[in-house]
Amino acid sequence: MSETKKHTRRDFVRMGARASIGFALAGVAGFSLVDLNKEKYVWQIDPFKCTQCGRCADHCVLKPSAVKCVHAFALCGYCDLCGGYLKPEAKERTTAAENQLCPTAAIQRKYIEDPYFEYVIDEALCIGCAKCVKGCGSFGNGSLHLQIRHDLCDDCNECAIARVCPSDAIVRVSIDEPYMIKGNFSKDGNA
Amino acid sequence: MEMRKEKEISNIQYSVLNDEEKSSAGSNPLTHSMLNVHYLSFIIFFFLFLISITSFSQQQRFPKPEFDTGYEQPNTTTPEPRALALEFIDVFILMSVMALAAWFVFKSRSRRGILFLSIFSLAYFGFYREGCICSIGSIQNIALSFFDPAYSVSLPTLAFFILPLLVTLFFGRLFCGSACPLGVIQDLVIIKPIEIPRWLQKSLGLFPYIYLGIAVLYAATGTDFIICRFDPFVGIFRMSAEFHIIVLGIAFLLIGLFVARPYCRFVCPYSVLLNWVSRFSWKHLSITPSKCIQCKLCTNSCPFDAIDFPTDEKLKLNSKSNQRDFALYALLVPVWMIVFGFAVSRAHSFLAQANSTVYLAELLIEQPELISESDNLDIETFRSSGKTLDQLVEEARVIQHEFYTGSWILGIFLGLVIGVLLMNQFRFRKRKDYEANKADCLSCGRCMDYCPVPK
Amino acid sequence: MNKRLISIFLGLLVLIIVVVLVLDFSSTKIENRNANPYEFNVDEFEKVDAELIHYRESKQIKLDAETLHGIAYHHGLIYLLQDSLLKIIDLDGHLINSFELNDEARTITVSKEGKILIAFKNYFDFYADDFTLLAESEHENDTSIFTSIALTANSIFVADAGNRRVIMYDESGKKTGEIGGETEKDSKHGFIIPSAYFDLAINNSGELWVVNPGKHQFQQYSLDGRLLGYWEKSSMKIDGFSGCCNPAHFCFLPNGDFVTSEKGMIRIKVHSPSGDLKSVVAPPSKFPEGIHAPDMCADEDGNIIALDFDLKMIRIFNLK
Numbered sequence: 001m002s003e004t005k006k007h008t009r010r011d012f013v014r015m016g017a018r019a020s021i022g023f024a025l026a027g028v029a030g031f032s033l034v035d036l037n038k039e040k041y042v043w044q045i046d047p048f049k050c051t052q053c054g055r056c057a058d059h060c061v062l063k064p065s066a067v068k069c070v071h072a073f074a075l076c077g078y079c080d081l082c083g084g085y086l087k088p089e090a091k092e093r094t095t096a097a098e099n100q101l102c103p104t105a106a107i108q109r110k111y112i113e114d115p116y117f118e119y120v121i122d123e124a125l126c127i128g129c130a131k132c133v134k135g136c137g138s139f140g141n142g143s144l145h146l147q148i149r150h151d152l153c154d155d156c157n158e159c160a161i162a163r164v165c166p167s168d169a170i171v172r173v174s175i176d177e178p179y180m181i182k183g184n185f186s187k188d189g190n191a
Numbered sequence: 192m193e194m195r196k197e198k199e200i201s202n203i204q205y206s207v208l209n210d211e212e213k214s215s216a217g218s219n220p221l222t223h224s225m226l227n228v229h230y231l232s233f234i235i236f237f238f239l240f241l242i243s244i245t246s247f248s249q250q251q252r253f254p255k256p257e258f259d260t261g262y263e264q265p266n267t268t269t270p271e272p273r274a275l276a277l278e279f280i281d282v283f284i285l286m287s288v289m290a291l292a293a294w295f296v297f298k299s300r301s302r303r304g305i306l307f308l309s310i311f312s313l314a315y316f317g318f319y320r321e322g323c324i325c326s327i328g329s330i331q332n333i334a335l336s337f338f339d340p341a342y343s344v345s346l347p348t349l350a351f352f353i354l355p356l357l358v359t360l361f362f363g364r365l366f367c368g369s370a371c372p373l374g375v376i377q378d379l380v381i382i383k384p385i386e387i388p389r390w391l392q393k394s395l396g397l398f399p400y401i402y403l404g405i406a407v408l409y410a411a412t413g414t415d416f417i418i419c420r421f422d423p424f425v426g427i428f429r430m431s432a433e434f435h436i437i438v439l440g441i442a443f444l445l446i447g448l449f450v451a452r453p454y455c456r457f458v459c460p461y462s463v464l465l466n467w468v469s470r471f472s473w474k475h476l477s478i479t480p481s482k483c484i485q486c487k488l489c490t491n492s493c494p495f496d497a498i499d500f501p502t503d504e505k506l507k508l509n510s511k512s513n514q515r516d517f518a519l520y521a522l523l524v525p526v527w528m529i530v531f532g533f534a535v536s537r538a539h540s541f542l543a544q545a546n547s548t549v550y551l552a553e554l555l556i557e558q559p560e561l562i563s564e565s566d567n568l569d570i571e572t573f574r575s576s577g578k579t580l581d582q583l584v585e586e587a588r589v590i591q592h593e594f595y596t597g598s599w600i601l602g603i604f605l606g607l608v609i610g611v612l613l614m615n616q617f618r619f620r621k622r623k624d625y626e627a628n629k630a631d632c633l634s635c636g637r638c639m640d641y642c643p644v645p646k
Numbered sequence: 647m648n649k650r651l652i653s654i655f656l657g658l659l660v661l662i663i664v665v666v667l668v669l670d671f672s673s674t675k676i677e678n679r680n681a682n683p684y685e686f687n688v689d690e691f692e693k694v695d696a697e698l699i700h701y702r703e704s705k706q707i708k709l710d711a712e713t714l715h716g717i718a719y720h721h722g723l724i725y726l727l728q729d730s731l732l733k734i735i736d737l738d739g740h741l742i743n744s745f746e747l748n749d750e751a752r753t754i755t756v757s758k759e760g761k762i763l764i765a766f767k768n769y770f771d772f773y774a775d776d777f778t779l780l781a782e783s784e785h786e787n788d789t790s791i792f793t794s795i796a797l798t799a800n801s802i803f804v805a806d807a808g809n810r811r812v813i814m815y816d817e818s819g820k821k822t823g824e825i826g827g828e829t830e831k832d833s834k835h836g837f838i839i840p841s842a843y844f845d846l847a848i849n850n851s852g853e854l855w856v857v858n859p860g861k862h863q864f865q866q867y868s869l870d871g872r873l874l875g876y877w878e879k880s881s882m883k884i885d886g887f888s889g890c891c892n893p894a895h896f897c898f899l900p901n902g903d904f905v906t907s908e909k910g911m912i913r914i915k916v917h918s919p920s921g922d923l924k925s926v927v928a929p930p931s932k933f934p935e936g937i938h939a940p941d942m943c944a945d946e947d948g949n950i951i952a953l954d955f956d957l958k959m960i961r962i963f964n965l966k
């Protein structure tokens with residue numbers, strides 16, 4: 001007799017506990033649903049914050065890094081004397097390896113017509129070291145800049161580069177606009 | 192075009208070049224009203240000006256060079272990220288896996304089914320989806336979204352967090368047995384599980400609580416996602432990671448040869464939640480399909496030491512003093528909470544050092560000469576950011592304060608855990624049969640195969 | 647396998663795990679983080695031999711402005727275009743006069759006689775020294791971006807960066823001709839202007855000089871538009887001009903030297919009329935990392951008045 005009573009009491013307690021856990025879970029869900037992110041965040045580099053520290057090359061969980069240099073052609077001057085392509089001490093303005101700034105020779109220089117040259121990044125070679133970005137920003141128009149390439153990026157829950165970026169340049173952006181290509185948006189955020 | 196001469200008014204309003212003149216203008220009510228009129232025109236001009244600027248910048252920034260050779264300027268490519276819709280498919284697959292697992296555990300009682308299902312999960316969530324996002328890590332997203340108003344979780348992330356817990360509330364830890372890629376990869380390498388002494392099990396079992404607490408603290412303060420950072424298997428899933436993370440993964444797998452699922456049992460922070468929810472699950476895997484015949488065949492079947500044996504009748508004699516101790520320890524729980532809360536709150540500045548802002552601020556306060564001298568990358572970046580030390584210190588102080596509050600809560604939580612653990616030592620529950628421990632059982636189904644009772 | 651061995655093995659593995667964690671934590675501590683292995687050190691280029699710097703910054707006048715457009719100097723006064731205003735201030739920063747313009751001005755020049763030229767996107771206004779409007783020019787087309795203006799006794803020259811040419815006007819604002827910058831040797835491309843920087847000026851002896859920024863070149867034209875000569879200095883070092891469109895601005899000293907300012911790595915220098923570097927006015931370290939090269943003008947004594955668009959102030963440099 002007392003045995004069954006005990007049982008029902010225990011069942012009752014269990015029921016209660018179960019219900020409260022249920023409510024707690026519902027609470028967490030409800031709370032999150034209130035300001036649910038309809039889209040989703042992905043990681044991206046704000047080129048205006050980036051200080052070209054070189055960590056993007058080594059700290060991505062992927063080897064080689066999912067960060068690549070991209071070229072905002074609309075800003076490029078198509079210069080012969082390209083600060084992002086040539087070493088400053090380069091003797092000649094040619095494609096010779098010793099003149100190139102990029103450690104992996106990932107930038108292709110193509111003659112278009114006098115005196116214009118087109119610069120294209122070979123993303124298969126680029127390791128995202130930002131050397132050319134620094135060069136282009138210091139001597140040129142700043143058309144070269146780093147971006148996380150979403151066809152490569154694993155979309156880590158926390159980007160491993162964001163953890164070490166000294167300028168907090170790696171930010172969460174909406175999946176709707178997953179890139180911050182220079183020239184398409186400005187420093188103050190308006191188009 | 193007309194050019195208005197506005198010497199008087201503008202002399203006052205725009206003499207911002209010169210501070211004394213500006214303040215004298217403020218004290219004169221007459222010029223003030225004139226100023227307002229002037230302001231209006233200024234605002235209108237300003238708007239016209241804004242419009243002209245925006246319409247200008249919407250066109251091409253600057254005409255490109257005129258290429259005579261018909262060269263077309265390429266567009267900067269922007270490969271799309273994985274579509275959000277696919278994420279919902281992940282959620283759907285997660286749900287299906289758990290539904291199937293329920294069927295294998297409760298209806299067909301097939302260890303084989305569970306095994307194949309778990310291998311599928313490993314392949315899909317592990318190697319194909321490369322381990323992100325997982326339910327374990329989602330704890331941090333939820334924590335961050337609660338404390339950072341600028342961050343909010345997306346529906347798939349929330350689903351990954353909530354669904355396994357919900358399923359557990361109904362059917363036990365099906366997620367662990369069949370869906371979790373981290374669990375499955377360890378499950379597959381179990382070859383010679385050894386029995387771990389009870390005391391060691393209990394004390395190592397405390398670690399997930401600490402880990403969970405610290406992970407939530409760090410996520411909530413926006414410091415770090417340590418669960419993701421030290422996820423030992425993600426490097427294996429991706430076949431690419433920093434060297435030491437691979438070492439970590441291999442070490443865990445090697446341990447897993449002898450200690451079954453070491454990460455699940457002694458590290459995983461999500462297991463804390465699953466463990467507690469599972470205790471109150473509505474249904475749970477049972478070793479025997481109908482009635483235990485006390486054959487003891489299943490006793491060694493569980494590699495995780497999760498089978499409770501029938502209680503010794505003799506122990507019951509002690510139950511009076513047991514009850515007293517139980518009551519005493521129950522009363523001690525609040526004491527533990529306060530003591531631990533206090534103790535951990537003392538350590539808050541140590542904990543806060545993991546935050547790079549706090550760390551940098553402390554470093555620079557201690558050695559101010561570094562600001563101008565150091566060629567350290569981070570300090571250099573700080574120097575050229577134009578931020579002052581005061582600003583940095585202020586930011587750090589805010590974060591440190593969050594850590595202070597957070598570490599009190601962390602301490603209280605740990606005190607509660609330890610108090611309840613001690614208290615439970617004296618809890619006595621009578622058991623007549625061999626049963627799976629609801630909290631620790633991972634619903635892998637191994638034991639079911641050992642039970643000779645026919646279905 | 648015996649149990650002891652297994653325990654030792656396990657103990658070892660646990661130790662490895664702990665070591666890995668500790669190492670990982672300590673290696674991400676700020677002092678232990680790596681320096682940049684891919685560092686591109688431009689500091690060397692930003693460092694300028696102190697011997698070369700012959701100027702000293704003597705004054706800064708802070709401006710409370712949204713945007714700044716241009717600066718000119720005449721007879722002890724600075725003519726400043728800011729927001730939608732023309733302000734006239736003295737060298738101590740006291741406001742002398744201020745006028746509202748009803749368009750966004752882009753550049754200004756003041757002649758020896760005190761006549762004022764203010765250029766807008768595709769037209770300009772011409773004022774007498776008492777600020778009465780003398781003429782308003784014809785409007786050029788929509789792609790025009792006027793970036794610089796200068797005048798001689800009876801003609802006005804405007805640099806139109808948008809269309810890559812110099813336009814000539816008479817005093818009444820009527821267009822009289824264009825200079826495309828083509829030469830016989832290099833007939834395809836005239837002025838190469840990668841971004842909206844295109845400056846011209848007329849020196850004390852009445853010579854018209856135009857920058858060809860894509861070639862780091864100064865070109866001298868006759869007043870009817872014939873190329874008379876040029877000099878160019880292309881180099882990433884201090885002795886020349888680097889980048890895509892430099893020099894971005896220039897003006898003349900009373901003795902005919904060129905004062906140049908560059909964007910990218912911002913610096914102000916003085917070059918002799920033959921192109922040799924004479925001295926450095928302000929090395930890159932004088933400017934925060936910005937993008938805008940300062941606009942400049944010079945007074946009768948050769949002091950250089952620079953308009954810093956990023957710091958929003960006027961900075962005056964005196965010869966040491």
Ligand code: SF4
Pocket residue numbers: 045049050051052053054055056129130146161164165166167168169170
């Ligand atoms: S880590 Fe940050 S600052 Fe460094 S290169 Fe990457 S984005 Fe730029």
Ligand code: SF4
Pocket residue numbers: 068069101102103104105106107121125126127128129130131132133
């Ligand atoms: S210099 Fe570095 S960032 Fe630029 S293209 Fe080469 S590897 Fe990529």
Ligand code: SF4
Pocket residue numbers: 043059060061062065066067148152153154155156158159160161162
């Ligand atoms: S999110 Fe992960 S994969 Fe993507 S850039 Fe960051 S570290 Fe690399």
Ligand code: SF4
Pocket residue numbers: 476478492493494495497498626627628631632633634635636637638639
């Ligand atoms: S089902 Fe539970 S009790 Fe049985 S072997 Fe698996 S974990 Fe152990």
